[in-house]
Amino acid sequence: MARTNFSIKAPPWLRLRTIVFSHGWVDLPPFAWNESTKTLRAVGRINRRIVLLEIEQPKVSRLDVVMTAKGALSESSIDQAKAVINEMLGLSHDFAEFYELAGEDFAWAKELGSGPFLRGASVFEDAVKMLATTNCSWSLTRQMINRLVDELGEKGPEGVRAFPTPEQMAERPSDFYRDVIRTGYRAKFFKEIAEISASRKIDLERWKQFPGTTKELVTEIRQVPGLGRYAAENLCKLLGRFDGLGLDSWCLKKFPMVRGPVRGDVAKAIERHYKRFGAWQGLALWLDLTRDWHQKDVTVPEPFKKK
DNA sequence: GCGTCCAGGTCTACC
DNA sequence: GGTAGACCTGGACGC
Numbered sequence A: 001m002a003r004t005n006f007s008i009k010a011p012p013w014l015r016l017r018t019i020v021f022s023h024g025w026v027d028l029p030p031f032a033w034n035e036s037t038k039t040l041r042a043v044g045r046i047n048r049r050i051v052l053l054e055i056e057q058p059k060v061s062r063l064d065v066v067m068t069a070k071g072a073l074s075e076s077s078i079d080q081a082k083a084v085i086n087e088m089l090g091l092s093h094d095f096a097e098f099y100e101l102a103g104e105d106f107a108w109a110k111e112l113g114s115g116p117f118l119r120g121a122s123v124f125e126d127a128v129k130m131l132a133t134t135n136c137s138w139s140l141t142r143q144m145i146n147r148l149v150d151e152l153g154e155k156g157p158e159g160v161r162a163f164p165t166p167e168q169m170a171e172r173p174s175d176f177y178r179d180v181i182r183t184g185y186r187a188k189f190f191k192e193i194a195e196i197s198a199s200r201k202i203d204l205e206r207w208k209q210f211p212g213t214t215k216e217l218v219t220e221i222r223q224v225p226g227l228g229r230y231a232a233e234n235l236c237k238l239l240g241r242f243d244g245l246g247l248d249s250w251c252l253k254k255f256p257m258v259r260g261p262v263r264g265d266v267a268k269a270i271e272r273h274y275k276r277f278g279a280w281q282g283l284a285l286w287l288d289l290t291r292d293w294h295q296k297d298v299t300v301p302e303p304f305k306k307k
Numbered sequence B: 001g002c003g004t005c006c007a008g009g010t011c012t013a014c015c
Numbered sequence C: 001g002g003t004a005g006a007c008c009t010g011g012a013c014g015c
Helices: A016-020 A075-088 A096-112 A123-132 A138-152 A166-170 A174-179 A184-198 A204-209 A214-221 A229-238 A249-259 A266-294
Strands: A002-009 A032-034 A039-046 A049-059 A062-069
Touching (some): A002 A075, A016 A049, A039 A075, A049 A075, A096 A266, A123 A138, A123 A184, A123 A229, A166 A184, A174 A184, A204 A214, A214 A229, A229 A266, A249 A266
Antiparallel strands (some): A002 A062, A032 A039, A039 A049
């Protein structure tokens, strides 16, 4: 077992905890958060080898990382790990335009370092997780992903399991996803997304550098069975595109709690409210709805409390 | 203990 | 293009 320490220079606005609790992924394996040490555990793959990454931010200007893997770790693998962390924390995205547009309304979010969304080690991982959020409670999403990683995730250092690859998932029949992972009617979608990704019929990883508009990207994402408008627009948010609102029943319920009672169609009220943010409307909405997750007295945001 | 509702939707058939 | 109904699971709730 090899272990190495390295640091990453952090941009001045970066707040690790804000990114970790940007949405629900930290509650799903292989991610884990240690509140007492403020350490994010992530699992990635470097040259097909599973690496455990333990990330903390001891100073505003720096991330410290402990990387563990089976076998020796070279300088090159450290560089690759830095790239993986950069992707996971969404550090390549620039939010200056949003904060310029948003002004004082979102000064609190700028102060918190909000903007980047925590992402899995691959777009495939994010897409499968998004599929598991559809039409069910968060606790069921958690159960499905826990079972998936437990059953198919390859073991890495210190017993952690990586998220399964498309190839590993494609090998299993849809019955497996129904009977073992207990995904219900979503079983065929789990099988199909794995096959589509493994065969490169659609290259999900290409979505990171998709050359077209967000509308075109949403159209491509929706070619994957099981990923509809909600899933596609929220995947786009992870990819740094916020043109879509990605509304779900939780958003419709929370909006009146944040912005006051709404007469009539809540979805239309949300569209009207955030229209002025243009290409950033999805971010403005999400920051509004999750502001209470980042209050100083909150140790674990409400949606992530174990049930 | 049991029945009902519904949750961080999507798909298909039908109009 | 819009909409109704089916689809799985499991937690919450009322009785």
